[in-house]
Amino acid sequence: MLLSIINVISIAFSIYSFMLIIYILMSWVPAAKESGFGRLLAKACEPYLGFFRKFIPPIGMIDFSPIIGILLLSFIENGVKIVIYNIFNLIA
Numbered sequence: 001m002l003l004s005i006i007n008v009i010s011i012a013f014s015i016y017s018f019m020l021i022i023y024i025l026m027s028w029v030p031a032a033k034e035s036g037f038g039r040l041l042a043k044a045c046e047p048y049l050g051f052f053r054k055f056i057p058p059i060g061m062i063d064f065s066p067i068i069g070i071l072l073l074s075f076i077e078n079g080v081k082i083v084i085y086n087i088f089n090l091i092a
Contacts, residue, residue: 002088006081013077017070020045024066048073 023045026032033042052065052072 002085005084009080009084010077013073013080016044017073020049020066020070020073023049 019041023038023041026038026041032038049066049069052069053063056063056065056068058064
């Protein structure tokens with residue numbers, strides 16, 4: 001039971017990380033961002049990345065906020081896994 005919950009969480013975070021990477025790569029091709037798939041990714045990714053853009057301004061033409069966002073997402077994933085693992089240990 002515990003492993004299946006942790007696996008689902010891991011898969012969900014992996015999917016969102018891949019969505020972020022695809023969205024970032026799509027920024028190099030403006031026509032791709034304007035497609036239906038691009039707009040769908042923008043709705044899912046932009047609120048998360050926009051939070052980091054408020055605090056981390058681009059340096060020249062390079063936006064470092066997606067890198068920080070993906071790193072933080074990894075830390076959040078590990079934190080959620082630890083919390084769930086500890087909750088299950090308290091119950092058992």
